[in-house]
Amino acid sequence: MAHWLMKSEPDELSIERLAQLKTARWDGVRNYQARNFLRSMALGDTFFFYHSSCPEPGIAGVARITAAAYPDPTALDPHSPYHAPKACETNNPWSAVTVEHVRTFAKVIPLALLKQQSALEELALVQKGSRLSVMPVTPEQWSAVLQLAH
DNA sequence: GCCAACGTTGGC
DNA sequence: GCCAACGTTGGC
Numbered sequence: 001m002a003h004w005l006m007k008s009e010p011d012e013l014s015i016e017r018l019a020q021l022k023t024a025r026w027d028g029v030r031n032y033q034a035r036n037f038l039r040s041m042a043l044g045d046t047f048f049f050y051h052s053s054c055p056e057p058g059i060a061g062v063a064r065i066t067a068a069a070y071p072d073p074t075a076l077d078p079h080s081p082y083h084a085p086k087a088c089e090t091n092n093p094w095s096a097v098t099v100e101h102v103r104t105f106a107k108v109i110p111l112a113l114l115k116q117q118s119a120l121e122e123l124a125l126v127q128k129g130s131r132l133s134v135m136p137v138t139p140e141q142w143s144a145v146l147q148l149a150h
Numbered sequence: 151g152c153c154a155a156c157g158t159t160g161g162c
Numbered sequence: 163g164c165c166a167a168c169g170t171t172g173g174c
Contacts (some may be wrong), residue, residue: 131159
C-alpha cells in the first residue's frame with residue numbers, strides 16, 4: 001500500500017468537511033505531474049490531507065483512496081471553476097479519485113514544524129518553490145509525520 | 151524551439 | 163496584500 005500527500009484549500013474541502021461527508025471526489029487537479037501521481041494511486045492507499053492557502057497551513061489528517069483514477073467530470077462542466085475548455089468526453093486528459101475520511105489530527109501539524117524535520121527534507125512539500133499538490137510519501141516520511149501527530 | 155508575458159500557487 | 167517561484171501560452 002502506497003502513501004501520498006494531497007493539498008486542499010480548506011475553503012474548498014477541509015478534513016472536517018470530509019469527516020462530515022465521509023467520502024468525496026478529489027477533483028480539479030490541473031497539473032500533469034500531480035495528475036500522473038493521481039493515476040498511480042490504488043484502492044486502499046492512504047494520504048496526508050494538507051490544508052493550504054489558509055491561516056494555519058499544515059497536515060490536518062489522513063484519508064484513503066476508495067476509487068482509483070477516473071476521468072474528472074469537472075473538466076467537462078462549463079459551470080465548474082475547474083472547467084477545462086479543451087477537454088471533451090472522448091478526450092479528457094484530467095483525472096479524479098474518490099477518497100474517504102480516516103483520521104483528523106487533534107492539531108494541524110504546521111508546515112513550519114514539518115520543515116524542521118530532517119526526515120522530511122526530500123518531501124516536495126517542504127522544498128523551496130515547490131507547488132506540487134499531489135506527491136508520493138515514503139514509508140519513512142509517513143511514520144515521521146505520524147510521530148508529530150497527537 | 152526560444153523566450154517574454156501572463157496567470158496561478160501559496161506562504162508570509 | 164505582497165511577492166517569489168512555477169507552469170503555460172503564444173508570437174516569432
